[in-house]
Every structure is written in structure tokens, then in C-alpha cells.
Amino acid sequence: MLAEQDAFEAERNARMVKAVYVYEAPLRLWHWVNALAITVLAITGYFIGKPLPSLSGDPSEQYLMGWIRFLHFAAAYVFAIGFIGRIYWAIVGNHHARQIFLLPILNRHWWSEVFYELKWYLFMVKEPKKYVGHNPLAQLMMFLFFTVGAVYMIITGFALYGEGLGVGSWADQMFGWAIAVLGGNSMQMHSMHRLGMWVTLCFVLVHVYAAIREDIMSRQSLISTMISGWRMFKD
Amino acid sequence: MIETFYDVLRRQGITRRSFLKFCSLTATSLGLGAAAAPRIAHALESKPRTPVVWLHGLECTCCTESFIRSAHPLTKDVILSMLSLDYDDTLMAAAGHQAEAILKEVKEKYKGQYILAVEGNPPLNEDGMYCFQGGRPFVEKLKEMAADCKAIIAWGSCASWGCVQAAKPNPTRATPVHKVITDKPVIKVPGCPPIPEVMTAVVTYMLSFERMPTLDRMGRPAMFYGQRIHDKCYRRPHFDAGQFAETWDDEGARKGYCLYKMGCKGPTTYNACSTVRWNEGVSFPIQSGHGCIGCSEDGFWDKGSFYSRVTDIKQFGIEANADKVGATAAAVVGAGIAAHAAVTALARARNKTGIDVKQGEQ
Structure with missing residues (x-):
């Protein structure tokens, strides 16, 4: 559904300028702020x-551990508030902004495109399809590893943060239940939150690789698109 | 008629004059004014003392050992004047049929009025045969006494979470009290053992105010379990400064640096050790140079090493922690990307030089 719309949009635009405006300014700004926040969060x-x-x-x-924790919490606020802003943009922005939140899972054609993309990545087809936004496989991965992952990290992270703020604090009241769900021993929560960091690292590896690779192989711009907002088609 | 506080005080040789002086003094110290003194006297004269029945399930009696060492208030005062400890097989003089008869008597006489304190937990496997008392499984005794009690105090980690006897694989299926008795309020006082002053304070609070203390999300009294050891630890400044003991005998350990890197569970343990301390406030584990092992937390035996902060996650097999699982996954993903990039480059090079691999040749 989206892919068809994308193809139509691309075709229509390609005839004229061979470029489509995909990512609006707030979304691009969020992407890079978010990338920085994730980097700081992972290291600290x-x-x-x-x-x-x-x-x-x-x-x-000295206040080394204090500063490390401060940076972590500050970046966490940036990440979480940015995520809320991103949800807002998904509502008011263009239809590309909704891609990583809404999956057309009931659309058969979309699933066939997912498998087509999977074949492309497994070298089973020669030519990639062109998409204005995320390709369906990328959309699925973004949803599972970024959107779901971000929600998971925000819940587990602020639940742990609430322990430091104390019982009755806003973080404890909003997210403290998550520790109880895991049995009440927050040691478990620490381990699960840390595991989330490693999952995020794996996501970043694949995300960066796929962006660079598609930029070269699919003959359409990806990296510069996240800077300028325009997707260029090279043929 | 249940004995009142006044009866007990008189029995201990305190004159009515002294009693009234005590009431006046209490009213004054609470800032209640002269009119409150007769009301306090009336309450102490007429309010019956709450009987307490103390049962022992699958446990090691460390909770009782802890309880009898309470300094504020002295356990003597708690047992003799504040509460009416009608049944406790460890502390009571009666034994055998005499002792068991008291249970029946309390159950009938003080129906819905007594507090049931449970130390240890019932094992449920083999119909509860792993803990047998007075010719029947403990779980039967527990259910019978719980049926008519006002509230249950779950002493220690055993009664609260299961503790060591419920550690994997838990062959006897030792089960914490709140999972067996679901229709009565259960106040969890975890710890292995709990701090004596915390135990007596919980009992005193319930007897004095005739209500349950405020409980946290996990059912523990918030006044003692509302903060982590870490929040009030006297070594906390070293944590914030980034000063850690790296081994047990290094300079940092001698200087009393933070034991976080030695696996201290203070940051994940809710208890009052760092404020109330032990043995009349003499010390507590971290003060003695060993990290907290988190004995008052659920399943502390099964949550990995006592000496590591990044502990094992059992779901990923033996001896795998978040870092090992994560680093392995990242390495696999990285290798996959490298291989994928190599194949991509190869395929691209082939296409460019015009060598097209035909389907038949493969």
C-alpha cells in the first residue's frame, strides 16, 4: 500500500526532478539528536x-561516577522527550513520519515486498526496488528494534531511575511497576536494561551498514536524505 | 476477656499512680495537652492487647535469633508488655500437646483478632511432607491458623519470597506465604534475617496504632523498606567520586572505598541496614568491608554472583551475563555485516566487469 504510493510518488517526481522530499526538518533534527543521545547513553x-x-x-x-550518571540521565531525558516529540511528528508530519510506528501487517502485498527485500539482501534477486521512505523490510526492522526497543529502554530505564529518585517519585509512580512485573528484584531489571544496550548496538551496526550499502547498491540516496531531506534517484 | 496493657503493667508491679503519671507524660510529649491524658489512660485500660501467634515453617530460626536481639524496644518489653505472644514453639515454655492446645484456644477465643506471624514457608510438594509438625504438614497448620487471623506478618525472606529453600530447583516447592494464603493481608518483612529493630518496630506499630503500616508496592512496610541500602550508605560519596575497591585487599578496600565493583547489591536492595544497622547499631555488612548480598530481595540466591554487578542471566544458559550475551550478539552481527559487505562487493565487481553468472553454471 505504502510502497505503491511511494512508487507512484517516485515515478511522478522522477520524471521531473528525480528527487523527492521525504524527511521533513524536525524529523531530521530528531534523528541526529537521537543518534547522539543513544551514543552517550550506551557509553555512559x-x-x-x-x-x-x-x-x-x-x-x-571528584565526581566521576556522578558525572557519568548525570550524563546518562540527561541523555535519557533527551532520548525520551525526543521520542515523545517523534510520536507527535508521526501524527502531524507527512506519511513517511508514520512508517516506523504503523506497520501495514494486514497488507499481503506489503509482506510480499518484505520478502522481496529479504531476497535482495540475500543476493537472490538482482535488482532492488526503489522506495521513497523505508523499504518494507527496513520498516519492519525499524519498528521491532527501534520503536519497540526505545519503549522498552524508556520503561526499564526510568524504572531504574525511579529507584534513585525514591519511592513516590514521578518515575517510580509511572514506571516502578515494571520492576514488580519482573519479580521485584531490580537486579534483574539492571541486567535486562543492559541487554537492551547490546541489542541497540546490534541495531546501530545493521542500521548504519544497511544505509551505506543501499546508498551504493540501490542507486538512491539514503545518508544525504537524512541530512537534506531529499531522496535522489540515480537512474 | 483479653488482658489489657493496664492489666499487664499492674501485674508487673507498676502502681496506678505511676501508670497515670506515664499517661500524662505521654500526652505531654506527644503535644496533646492535659485533656488527652485521661483518654490515653482509658485506652490502655480498656484496649485489649493483640495476641500474636508465631509459627515456624521451613526455616533456620535466624529470624527468631534476630528478634530476641532487638535493642529498641527491648524484646523483653515487646514480649512481656506490648504484645501477647501466645504461641511460639521456639520461645514458649509449653511443649507437645499442651502447646498445640494453645493454638486451638487462640483460634477460637480471639477469632479474627490475632496476628499470625510466620517464620519460614510451607513446602507444597508431596502434600507438604517436607515440613511436618505435631503430626501434620505445616501447610495445614498455616492454613488453619490463617483462616481466623486479622493479618499475617511474613518474617524474613523465607516467608516473604522463598529464600534459599526455594532456590532453583526448589525440590520441596517451598512457597512464600502470600502465595498460599491469598485472602488475608500479608506484611512482608524480608531479610535473612530481618533487622531486629525492624521486626519489633513492625509489631509495635501494629499493636499501638491497630492498623497495618503503610506498605510499598511489594508489600513491605515502607518506613523500613522505602529506600535502598545505597541511598543511605556511608560509602556513597566514594561511589559518586568513582572510588572503588577493585580487589579485597587493595588500597581502595583499606581506605573504605565503595564496594560496587566487588558486586555490592546495595543499589538494588531495599532495607534499613545502612541506617538502623545491626547489633544495637554497631555495624552492617558494608561497614565490615563486604558488599551487600541483597538478602532481603526476592530470589537473591538465583540472581547470579554476589561478587559481580553484571550478573548472570539464567535464561541464556550457565554463566552468561548481559555483557557476554550482548558482546557475542554484536560480534555475530558485525561478522555477518562484514561477510555480507564482502559478498556485496564481489557481486558488484562481477556485474561491473560483465561476468554474469548464469543460473545453469551454479
């Missing part, structure tokens, strides 16, 4: 679980 998060080598000297003069 890693060192919260496994701290840097011990410092000596008077503790009143």
Missing part, C-alpha cells in the same frame, strides 16, 4: 555497570 551506561578504574584522592574533589 556501559561505565555505570562496569565503572572506570578507581580514582584516589579526596572524594569531595
Whole structure:
């Protein structure tokens, strides 16, 4: 459904300018702020679980762990508020902005396109299809690993944050239930949150690789699209 | 008629004059004014003491050992004047049929009025045969006494979560009290054992105010389990500064640095050790140089090493933690990407040089 619309849009535009305006400015800004937030979160998060080598000297003069945790929490707020903003943009933005939130799972054609893309990545077909937004496989992966993953990390993360803020704090009241769901021992929650970081790392690896590869192989712009907003078709 | 506080005080040789002085003093210290003194006296004269029945299931008696070491209030005062501990097979003088008869008597006489304190838990496998008391499974005794009680206090991690006897694979199916008795309020006082002052304070609170203390989400009294060990730990400044003991005998350990890297579970353990401490406030594990093992948390035996913060996750097999699982996954994904990129480059090179692999040749 979306793919057809995309194809139509691409065809119509390709005849004229060979470029389509896909990602609007707020979405592009969010993408890069979000990427930065994830980077900070992953690095600081890693060192919260496994701290840097011990410092000596008077503790009143140092605040290393405090700063690492502060950066983590600050980036977490940026990530979470950005995510809320992104949901807002999915509502008011163009139809590409909705892609990673709504999957046309009842659409047979969409699923066949997912498998076509899968074949393309497995070298089983020679020519890729062109899409203005995400290709269906990318859309599925973005939904599963980014959208679901972000919700998971926000819930588990703020549940842990609520432990520090204390019982009765907003984070405890809004997300504290998640710890109880996992049995009440937040040690489990720490492990699950950390596992989420590794899943995110795997997602980033695939995401960056696929973007670079498609940029070259599909003969359409991907990386520059997230900067300029325009998708260029090379043939 | 149930004995009142006044009766007990008189029995202990306290004169009525002293009693009234006590009431006046209490009213004054609470800032209630002169009019409140007779009302306090009236309450103490007429309010019956709440009987407490203390049962022992599958446990090690460490909760009782802890309880009798309470300093504030002294357990003597709690047992003798504040509560009417009618049945406790460890502390009571009666034994055998005499002891069991008391249970029946309490159940009938104080129907719906007594507090049931349970230390340990009932094992449910083999019809509860793994814990046998007075010729019947403990689970029967527990259910029978729970039927007519006002509320249940689950002493220790055993009664609250299951503790060591419920650790995997839990052959006896030791089950925490709240999963067996579902129709009565259960106050969890976890810990292995719980802090003595916390135990007596919970009992005193319930007897003095005749209501349950405010409980947190997990059913623990919020006044003692509302904060983590980490939140009030005296080594917390070292944590924030990034100063850690890296091994048990290094400079950091000697200087009393944070034990986080040694696996301290303070940041995930809700208890009052870092404020109330143990043995009349002498010390607590972290003060003695060992990290918290999280004994008051659910399933602390099964949540991986006591000496690591990034602990094992059992679902991923033996000895696998979040970092191992994650790093392995990342390595696999990375290798997959490298291989995929190589094949892509190869396919592209072939297409460019015009060598087209035909279907038949493959």
C-alpha cells in the first residue's frame, strides 16, 4: 500500500526532478539528536555497570561516577522527550513520519515486498526496488528494534531511575511497576536494561551498514536524505 | 476477656499512680495537652492487647535469633508488655500437646483478632511432607491458623519470597506465604534475617496504632523498606567520586572505598541496614568491608554472583551475563555485516566487469 504510493510518488517526481522530499526538518533534527543521545547513553551506561578504574584522592574533589550518571540521565531525558516529540511528528508530519510506528501487517502485498527485500539482501534477486521512505523490510526492522526497543529502554530505564529518585517519585509512580512485573528484584531489571544496550548496538551496526550499502547498491540516496531531506534517484 | 496493657503493667508491679503519671507524660510529649491524658489512660485500660501467634515453617530460626536481639524496644518489653505472644514453639515454655492446645484456644477465643506471624514457608510438594509438625504438614497448620487471623506478618525472606529453600530447583516447592494464603493481608518483612529493630518496630506499630503500616508496592512496610541500602550508605560519596575497591585487599578496600565493583547489591536492595544497622547499631555488612548480598530481595540466591554487578542471566544458559550475551550478539552481527559487505562487493565487481553468472553454471 505504502510502497505503491511511494512508487507512484517516485515515478511522478522522477520524471521531473528525480528527487523527492521525504524527511521533513524536525524529523531530521530528531534523528541526529537521537543518534547522539543513544551514543552517550550506551557509553555512559556501559561505565555505570562496569565503572572506570578507581580514582584516589579526596572524594569531595571528584565526581566521576556522578558525572557519568548525570550524563546518562540527561541523555535519557533527551532520548525520551525526543521520542515523545517523534510520536507527535508521526501524527502531524507527512506519511513517511508514520512508517516506523504503523506497520501495514494486514497488507499481503506489503509482506510480499518484505520478502522481496529479504531476497535482495540475500543476493537472490538482482535488482532492488526503489522506495521513497523505508523499504518494507527496513520498516519492519525499524519498528521491532527501534520503536519497540526505545519503549522498552524508556520503561526499564526510568524504572531504574525511579529507584534513585525514591519511592513516590514521578518515575517510580509511572514506571516502578515494571520492576514488580519482573519479580521485584531490580537486579534483574539492571541486567535486562543492559541487554537492551547490546541489542541497540546490534541495531546501530545493521542500521548504519544497511544505509551505506543501499546508498551504493540501490542507486538512491539514503545518508544525504537524512541530512537534506531529499531522496535522489540515480537512474 | 483479653488482658489489657493496664492489666499487664499492674501485674508487673507498676502502681496506678505511676501508670497515670506515664499517661500524662505521654500526652505531654506527644503535644496533646492535659485533656488527652485521661483518654490515653482509658485506652490502655480498656484496649485489649493483640495476641500474636508465631509459627515456624521451613526455616533456620535466624529470624527468631534476630528478634530476641532487638535493642529498641527491648524484646523483653515487646514480649512481656506490648504484645501477647501466645504461641511460639521456639520461645514458649509449653511443649507437645499442651502447646498445640494453645493454638486451638487462640483460634477460637480471639477469632479474627490475632496476628499470625510466620517464620519460614510451607513446602507444597508431596502434600507438604517436607515440613511436618505435631503430626501434620505445616501447610495445614498455616492454613488453619490463617483462616481466623486479622493479618499475617511474613518474617524474613523465607516467608516473604522463598529464600534459599526455594532456590532453583526448589525440590520441596517451598512457597512464600502470600502465595498460599491469598485472602488475608500479608506484611512482608524480608531479610535473612530481618533487622531486629525492624521486626519489633513492625509489631509495635501494629499493636499501638491497630492498623497495618503503610506498605510499598511489594508489600513491605515502607518506613523500613522505602529506600535502598545505597541511598543511605556511608560509602556513597566514594561511589559518586568513582572510588572503588577493585580487589579485597587493595588500597581502595583499606581506605573504605565503595564496594560496587566487588558486586555490592546495595543499589538494588531495599532495607534499613545502612541506617538502623545491626547489633544495637554497631555495624552492617558494608561497614565490615563486604558488599551487600541483597538478602532481603526476592530470589537473591538465583540472581547470579554476589561478587559481580553484571550478573548472570539464567535464561541464556550457565554463566552468561548481559555483557557476554550482548558482546557475542554484536560480534555475530558485525561478522555477518562484514561477510555480507564482502559478498556485496564481489557481486558488484562481477556485474561491473560483465561476468554474469548464469543460473545453469551454479
